Amino acid sequence: MDAHPFDHITSEELRRRGSLKWTGYPEMLGAWVAEMDFGTAPGVIEAAQETVASGMLGYAPPRLVRNLRESTAAWLAARFGWEVDDDAVRPVPTVLSALVAAILHFSPVHRPEAPVVFLTPAYPGFLDVPSRLGRRSLHVEMVAGDAGWEVDWAALEEALRGGALLILVNPHNPLGKVYAHAELERICDLVDATGSRVFADEVHAPLVYDGATHLPYASLGPTAAGHALTAVSASKAFNLPGLKCAQVVLSNDLDRLVWGAVGSIVEDGTANVGLAATAAAYDGGAAWLAGVVDYLDDSRRRLEGLVAEHLPAAHYVAPEGTYLAWLDVSRLMLGRNPARFFRHQAGVATVGGTDCGEAGRGYVRLNFATPRPVLEAIVHRMGAAVDGCDPNDSGDLDDYL
Numbered sequence: 001m002d003a004h005p006f007d008h009i010t011s012e013e014l015r016r017r018g019s020l021k022w023t024g025y026p027e028m029l030g031a032w033v034a035e036m037d038f039g040t041a042p043g044v045i046e047a048a049q050e051t052v053a054s055g056m057l058g059y060a061p062p063r064l065v066r067n068l069r070e071s072t073a074a075w076l077a078a079r080f081g082w083e084v085d086d087d088a089v090r091p092v093p094t095v096l097s098a099l100v101a102a103i104l105h106f107s108p109v110h111r112p113e114a115p116v117v118f119l120t121p122a123y124p125g126f127l128d129v130p131s132r133l134g135r136r137s138l139h140v141e142m143v144a145g146d147a148g149w150e151v152d153w154a155a156l157e158e159a160l161r162g163g164a165l166l167i168l169v170n171p172h173n174p175l176g177k178v179y180a181h182a183e184l185e186r187i188c189d190l191v192d193a194t195g196s197r198v199f200a201d202e203v204h205a206p207l208v209y210d211g212a213t214h215l216p217y218a219s220l221g222p223t224a225a226g227h228a229l230t231a232v233s234a235s236k237a238f239n240l241p242g243l244k245c246a247q248v249v250l251s252n253d254l255d256r257l258v259w260g261a262v263g264s265i266v267e268d269g270t271a272n273v274g275l276a277a278t279a280a281a282y283d284g285g286a287a288w289l290a291g292v293v294d295y296l297d298d299s300r301r302r303l304e305g306l307v308a309e310h311l312p313a314a315h316y317v318a319p320e321g322t323y324l325a326w327l328d329v330s331r332l333m334l335g336r337n338p339a340r341f342f343r344h345q346a347g348v349a350t351v352g353g354t355d356c357g358e359a360g361r362g363y364v365r366l367n368f369a370t371p372r373p374v375l376e377a378i379v380h381r382m383g384a385a386v387d388g389c390d391p392n393d394s395g396d397l398d399d400y401l
Contacts, residue, residue, distance in 0.1 A: 006038050006295055009371045019242075021367075025349040029378045032339075032349045034173070034324065036239045036369035038292055040277075041285030044238060048273040048280075056272050064275040065091060072232070072247050075282035079206060082219040084249055090259060093244040093269040095203050096125060098231040099167070101248070101266045102199040103133055105258055106229050108163035110195060117159045117166045119151065121326075121356035121363070123173040123201075138164070141359040142175065148317065149177045153186065160194040168217060171204040174326045174356055174365040176319020178212035188217075188224045200230040203246070204322045206237035206289060209297050212320035218251040225251035236322075237289055238281040245274025296323050299368050299375060306376060310383025323369035330362030332386055339364050346385035348378050 011029060014022045014037055021033040056064075069089040076082045092098045107114045116130040120139045130137040138159045142149045149172070160166065168187065171178045179187075191198055200217040208214045218228040233246035248266075250256045259266075300318045303325055307316045315328035327350075334341040339352030342364065350367075353360030368375055 004295060004372070006371050007373060009037060009374075011374055011377075014370075014374075025343065028343060028347045028349045029374060029381065030349050031367045031370065031378050032351050032365075034236065034322075034367060035241055036236075036292070036323065037371060037374070038239065038295075038369070040239045041281050041288035043280045043284045044240070044277045046280070048243065048277040051273050051276040060091075060270060060272050060275060064272055064279075067279045068245070068247070068275045071279040071282040072249075076216070076232070076249070078286075080214060080216050080219070082216045084251070088250045088256070090248045090250065090263055090267060091270040091275060092231075092246050092248055092266055093271070093274075094241075095201055095231045095233055095235075095246045096129070097266060097269070098229070098246060098248050099126060099129055099199060099201070100133065101262070102197075102229050103130060103135060103165060105262050106197060106199070106255065107165045108195050108197055111163040114162075114164045114196075115159070117156070117164045117196075118357065119156075119166075119168070119172070120358070121174055121353065121360035122167070123169060124351065124355040126167060126169075126201075127357060139357050139359065141357075142172075142177075148320075149175045151183065151187070153190075156187075157190055157194070160190055160196045163195040164197075166191060166196055166198045167201065168198050169201045169204075170217065171202075171208060171214065171319070171321030173204060173322060174324050174351070174360070174363075176322045176324055176326060178208055178214055178320040181215055184215060184217055184220055184224075188220055191227055192223050196227070198224070198228045200228050202230060203233045203236050205232065207293060207296065207323060208321040209293065209300070209319075214321065218249065227252075229255060234278045234281040234285075237292075238278075238285055240274065240277055240281065243274035243277050244269065244271040245278045247278075296369060299323075299372060300325070302372065303368055303375065303379070306379040310379050311386065313386075323367060325366040325368050327364050327366055328362060329364055334386070336361075338362070342382055342385065346381040348381050348385075 021030040021035050069086045072089045073084050073086045115136045115138050117138045120141050140155045140159050143152050205214045218225045218230050230249040235241040313331045329338045339350045342348045351365035353363030
């Protein structure tokens with residue numbers, strides 16, 4: 001069988017491109033930052049370049065914003081069956097800036113200093129935001145069950161008691177869990193009963209594999225729409241994080257009024273090139289994305305065999321969504337910081353589990369959105385670095401890229 005075009009991308013080429021993933025640890029194989037190594041969809045770069053070439057270097061013109069809003073609404077309807085009005089969509093630079101807005105302006109109105117609740121392990125970039133804003137955070141640890149990761153419902157109910165802002169990342173980063181309809185309904189009931197609110201980060205929503213279906217939280221019905229603020233973006237699915245454009249979807253009238261008062265500050269910083277590139281991705285990138293998801297689907301399954309061969313004492317369950325693998329390496333006895341071990345001993349950069357909260361102790365997060373030969377080298381290096389773990393270890397890490 002002919003090799004996939006992505007398979008021909010080398011680690012040397014990736015370093016030349018110069019992204020943080022490959023230059024933050026320049027001598028290592030990059031499997032940490034959540035970006036893909038596959039470029040982006042046809043037409044996206046051209047749209048960004050045309051924006052610059054036309055001299056559109058000032059503040060965002062209404063036309064670009066309008067196109068972005070229309071394209072996002074059409075994408076959400078076509079991809080997820082979620083019908084939203086164009087005027088419900090607002091541009092922001094990043095999902096992180098949307099989270100800041102949610103904490104500052106969209107906490108429960110009866111409890112403006114409400115705690116921020118995370119389902120951990122959680123995306124590291126979110127965890128310290130509440131404290132920087134003078135807010136308290138509560139961690140509800142997910143539970144590993146026979147059918148996958150599950151919510152600790154009693155702990156979540158306690159955390160939400162009195163009103164809180166729940167951060168719901170779906171698909172879940174780093175677990176790769178895609179929440180089922182019944183789970184989302186149960187979350188909605190708890191949030192409603194406690195007078196809480198939900199910040200729904202759905203940035204990985206287009207990256208879901210067969211067997212799971214992404215359901216936008218706010219699309220559950222009027223109750224969920226009434227207490228949810230949703231953030232979406234083309235940054236993960238189309239690999240555009242550097243272009244600084246995400247979208248907030250406002251699913252109730254009161255939030256639109258609040259946004260009318262505070263939104264201009266939040267929207268400031270959204271880049272013209274990001275507005276144009278995102279609209280191009282949503283309008284014309286579906287076929288390209290389908291090919292990428294197929295490639296990632298194969299990679300997540302191949303990773304099972306690679307882990308079994310080179311890291312047999314580790315535990316890995318293929319994610320339902322995202323391109324992130326959550327590896328349990330606790331039985332390898334690598335100390336308190338397994339990610340540091342793999343950096344120093346294997347030349348592989350991953351994200352440490354405790355960066356995702358205390359619930360991540362004994363884990364590392366590995367980004368498998370990379371060419372398959374690079375992925376094979378990553379896991380082979382990790383196995384070779386663990387004494388006696390990989391029977392195929394040649395002893396020379398340079399053999400593995």
